[in-house]
Amino acid sequence: MSASKKHEITIIYGDGIGPEVVTSTRTLIDAACPNIVWETAEAGAEVFKKGIASGVPQETIDSLNRTRVALKGPLETPVGFGEKSANVTLRKLFETFANIRPVREFPGVPTRFSGAGIDMVIVRENVEDLYAGIEHMQTPDVAQCIKLITAKGCEKIMRTAFEFARSEGRKSVACATKANIMKKTEGLVKSTFERIAKEYPDIESWHIIIDNCAHQLAKKPEQFDVIVTTNMNGDIISDLGSGLIGGLGFAPGANIGHDVAIFEAVHGSAPKYAGKDTINPTAMILSGVMMLRHIGEFEAADKIENALLYTLESGVHPRDVVTDTPPVGTKAFTDAILKNFGKKPVNWKTRERTPMKVPARPATTAINKVEKRETIGLDVFVEFDGTAAEIGPKVEAACKGTGFKLKIVSNRGTVVYPLTGTSPDVVNQWRCRLYLEQPVVEPAMAQVNGLLESIEGQGLRWMHIEKLCKFDGVESFTKAQGEN
Ligand code: NAP
Numbered sequence: 378m379s380a381s382k383k384h385e386i387t388i389i390y391g392d393g394i395g396p397e398v399v400t401s402t403r404t405l406i407d408a409a410c411p412n413i414v415w416e417t418a419e420a421g422a423e424v425f426k427k428g429i430a431s432g433v434p435q436e437t438i439d440s441l442n443r444t445r446v447a448l449k450g451p452l453e454t455p456v457g458f459g460e461k462s463a464n465v466t467l468r469k470l471f472e473t474f475a476n477i478r479p480v481r482e483f484p485g486v487p488t489r490f491s492g493a494g495i496d497m498v499i500v501r502e503n504v505e506d507l508y509a510g511i512e513h514m515q516t517p518d519v520a521q522c523i524k525l526i527t528a529k530g531c532e533k534i535m536r537t538a539f540e541f542a543r544s545e546g547r548k549s550v551a552c553a554t555k556a557n558i559m560k561k562t563e564g565l566v567k568s569t570f571e572r573i574a575k576e577y578p579d580i581e582s583w584h585i586i587i588d589n590c591a592h593q594l595a596k597k598p599e600q601f602d603v604i605v606t607t608n609m610n611g612d613i614i615s616d617l618g619s620g621l622i623g624g625l626g627f628a629p630g631a632n633i634g635h636d637v638a639i640f641e642a643v644h645g646s647a648p649k650y651a652g653k654d655t656i657n658p659t660a661m662i663l664s665g666v667m668m669l670r671h672i673g674e675f676e677a678a679d680k681i682e683n684a685l686l687y688t689l690e691s692g693v694h695p696r697d698v699v700t701d702t703p704p705v706g707t708k709a710f711t712d713a714i715l716k717n718f719g720k721k722p723v724n725w726k727t728r729e730r731t732p733m734k735v736p737a738r739p740a741t742t743a744i745n746k747v748e749k750r751e752t753i754g755l756d757v758f759v760e761f762d763g764t765a766a767e768i769g770p771k772v773e774a775a776c777k778g779t780g781f782k783l784k785i786v787s788n789r790g791t792v793v794y795p796l797t798g799t800s801p802d803v804v805n806q807w808r809c810r811l812y813l814e815q816p817v818v819e820p821a822m823a824q825v826n827g828l829l830e831s832i833e834g835q836g837l838r839w840m841h842i843e844k845l846c847k848f849d850g851v852e853s854f855t856k857a858q859g860e861n
Contacts, residue, residue, distance in 0.1 A: 384672050387440045388415045391450025392422045393646025397654065398661035399450040401711040405684075406448075406665050408715055410677035416440050420463045421452030421646075432463025433470065441471060447639045448668055450661070451646040461510060464641075469504050473632035473639055474530060475537040476503040476611065477667070480598075480618035483627060483659075484724040485689035486698050490598060490621050497601040498547070499618055500538040501611025503632055505530045506562075508608045515840050516760040519806040526562040526607070528744035531569035536736035537633065538605035539577040544733035549581035550574070553590040553606040553614065560855050566607055591617060615643055619660075626657030626697045629664040631671065635738045640668035654706040657695035659685065662714070670730060679727050684714045686722035747848045752820050754781065754812035754845040756854070757829070759837040762805045769794035771835040772809045779828045781811040787857035797859060807837075810845070810857065820844075 388403065390396040406413060418437040425432050432452065441447055454462040467473075482488070482495040509525040538550050552570035554563040567584055574582035585593070587610045593600065594614060598621050606614065619628035625644035632639040642660035650656045662685055669678035689698070693713045696704040705713065761768050765786065772783050772794075786794035787810065788803040811828070813820060825842070832839050846853040 383412050383414055384410075384446070384674070385414045385416060385444040386668070386672075387418050387437070387444045387447040387449075389418050389420050389437070389447060389449040389452075391420070391646065392453040393451060393648040393651040394656045395421075395450025395452070395646055397652070397656055397707050398642065398658040399448065401658035401707055402448065402661045402665040404711055405662060405681050405714060406669065406677070408718065409680045410669060410674050416444055418447075420449075420467060424463065425460055430460050431466050432460060433466050437467075438470065441467075441637055441639075445637050446668060446672060447637070448665055449639050449641040451642065451644060453646045453648065465508060465510065467639060468632050471634050471637035471639065472504065473634035473637060474502065474504050474533050475541075475633040476501040476615075477537075477541060477631045477633060478611075478615040478618065478643055479629060479663070479667075480615070480622055482622050483689055484686055484722050485692060485694060485700075486623040486627065487700060488621065488623050493599045495598045495621055497598070497618065498541065498545070498603050499611055499615045500534065500541060500603060500605040501615060502530060502534040502566075502606070502608045504608070506608035508612075515758065516805050519804055524559070524562050526565050528565060528569060529739050529742065531566050532573060532739060532744060533736050534605060535570050535573035536576075537733075538603055539573065539580055540734045540736065542580050542603045543577070544731050545728050546730075547580070547602045549583065549602040550577075551590070551601060551604050552582070552584050553587045553604055553610055554584065555587050555610070556584075557586055561853075563607065570605065587614070590614060594618065594621065619643055624657075624697050626659055626695065627663075628660050629662075629667055630660075631664065631667045633671075633733075633735060635735060638668070638671050640664040640671070654708055655696045655704075656707050657697050658707055658711060659689075659695070670732075673732065675730065680718055681714070682727065683721045683725075684717040684719070686725045687717045687720040688713045690722040690724060691717075745848075749847075749849055751816045751818060751847045752813065752844050753816045753847055753852075754784065754810065755820070755825070755828070756843040756845060757809045757811060757832060757839055758841040758843075759807050759809060759832060759839045760805050761807055761837050765793035765803060766796060768807055768809075768837070769796070771837060772811075772832070775828070775831040775835045775837070776811060777831075779831055780814050780824055781828055782814060784810040784812050785857055785860050786810070787860070790858050792857050792859035799859075806840075808857070809837075810860075812845070816847075 390399045418440045452463045478499040511523040554567045556563040556567040628643035666678045692702045785792045787808045791801045
């Protein structure tokens with residue numbers, strides 16, 4: 378890309394330490410790449426205070442729609458109450474489905490793993506999974522969050538991981554899942570990974586169970602190159618990763634979508650450090666470096682990265698690096714980097730990179746085509762304050778004359794009726810697994826309504842139903858624990 382090409386970029390300073398780390402990053406980018414035109418936009422705490430429940434005002438949405446690229450500071454989210462995260466809202470509104478988080482050991486930043494050669498990238502799915510934000514109190518005592526995993530989402534994240542690996546000349550992609558337990562959701566992640574991996578025969582692909590992945594990350598992190606994983610797993614292991622190389626002050630990130638990309642550090646707003654000039658801007662600066670590469674400004678990116686690493690290598694560092702030399706403040710650290718423009722660290726090799734191909738948006742919502750579908754029953758979730766021995770006969774009575782028969786009742790996923798002779802604790806949410814006497818393509822609404830009325834007639838309050846299907850003969854559901 379030409380050095381004189383103007384780039385319009387949305388800049389969001391964010392909350393807490395956001396303004397300090399974003400200002401530091403902007404100062405360096407302005408010095409290395411003068412052809413950036415910044416458009417300041419707001420999101421987060423100040424916006425919530427104005428009464429905008431999403432934390433993202435329309436002006437910010439308009440700005441991003443125009444510029445397609447943002448440099449963003451961390452945004453504060455109330456924990457356990459209040460409005461939804463403005464970060465997640467931004468990621469979801471702009472479908473930035475991939476979160477790319479490099480984890481690389483830095484010169485001049487001593488850690489337990491110094492010298493091991495950690496240099497990996499975690500590619501985290503960014504909009505689905507438990508972060509789809511579909512939550513309900515199913516009873517006053519039982520909360521549920523839906524873990525939404527889609528074939529489309531899986532395809533996109535897998536292709537991104539392999540494309541990213543190619544763009545950086547990386548050799549292997551590991552997919553970390555919990556498919557041994559969550560056979561449908563995490564299972565879809567694993568099977569999609571295995572399918573897409575075949576399109577990239579030049580890159581080694583392997584699967585690892587996420588808990589072992591965490592164990593291996595703590596034990597022998599240098600074995601990983603690219604790790605692709607789901608939203609929740611990725612959130613956790615990328616913080617783990619940052620802990621290996623010096624902490625959250627060193628963990629940059631990019632949110633990549635089909636149309637928009639948002640560059641931000643992994644860390645949050647660390648409110649206790651806000652305005653104290655002690656925070657480490659490295660994570661945000663390196664997010665800015667990723668942004669420069671994304672817009673094709675490779676030279677400016679290398680200039681900032683080299684100067685930053687030279688500065689760290691020469692012993693100038695912020696408070697979170699513990700060495701014999703005293704730390705400097707955020708501003709002094711930024712000034713030192715600026716002075717070191719043109720210098721290169723000894724113990725760091727800038728990777729050869731080519732622009733990453735962002736996978737195209739799949740044209741259809743139906744990825745896995747099915748020839749034959751049958752409905753074989755329903756899972757009806759009901760509220761009932763009683764015992765397994767009491768609810769079982771009620772459900773059996775409710776089924777009479779409806780065309781359904783009781784298979785099992787489960788509580789918190791474990792079979793409790795027919796009585797098993799075991800003693801799992803129970804709560805007031807029960808799943809009644811009812812099979813149709815005659816499987817059909819679609820059950821008639823009158824038949825389903827009749828069943829629900831009959832269930833209500835037994836004093837069981839239904840709150841949710843789920844179809845039990847077979848797609849091309851394969852059951853669309855998993856068995857309850859203990860179900861045969
Ligand atoms: P946090 O802000 O990331 O801070 C946790 C700890 O990490 C800090 O106390 C500090 O550790 C260290 N740290 C974070 N950034 C650092 C930096 N630049 N330099 C040096 N050390 C740094 O996490 P949190 O306290 O859990 O969350 C605070 C708020 O941020 C919450 O409202 C949360 O929702 C939000 N958040 C936003 C984002 C985002 O905008 N993308 C991401 C995560 C969290 P020490 O205490 O050990 O010094």
